[in-house]
Amino acid sequence: MEFNFEWRRLLLLVVLLGGFAALGGFSSPQTDEEHSPARVRKAWFYCVVLFVTGAASASVVDHFAGTMSYSNLRPAYVLVGVLLMATGLFWQRFLKKEVGKPPMAVARVIGQVCCPMPQVVPITRA
Numbered sequence: 001m002e003f004n005f006e007w008r009r010l011l012l013l014v015v016l017l018g019g020f021a022a023l024g025g026f027s028s029p030q031t032d033e034e035h036s037p038a039r040v041r042k043a044w045f046y047c048v049v050l051f052v053t054g055a056a057s058a059s060v061v062d063h064f065a066g067t068m069s070y071s072n073l074r075p076a077y078v079l080v081g082v083l084l085m086a087t088g089l090f091w092q093r094f095l096k097k098e099v100g101k102p103p104m105a106v107a108r109v110i111g112q113v114c115c116p117m118p119q120v121v122p123i124t125r126a
Contacts, residue, residue: 001063009060016055016085023089025051029096040099047092054084 020026028044031037058081063073 001061003060004062005060013055013059016059017052020051020055020089023092024096025089025092029099031099035099040095043095044092047088047095050084050088050091054081054086054088057081057084 025048028041031040058078061074061077061081063077064070065073
């Protein structure tokens, strides 16, 4: 395995990491009272590691195999990189959704204020 730091590959790496930062990937979610902040930070760190590893694998890694007629295993590294980035993003979104949701009592109050139950109004005839 070797690294190829061509300007196009570095630009791709910067674009991928910039997109991840734009999606809020490098900022840890705020935890509620149900979840441990240390465990959430650890899981968030793993999400970031997955995405950064996948981005590096998909952009700057080359791997030549064989001696006489060697072949480049770059398509396999690109596929693994895309899978790692997708896993990191999926896990990040799931973690953000699960940790950031309000407690059940608050959700009920917000639901009742925003969407009150319809009331039956009697019809009067004149």
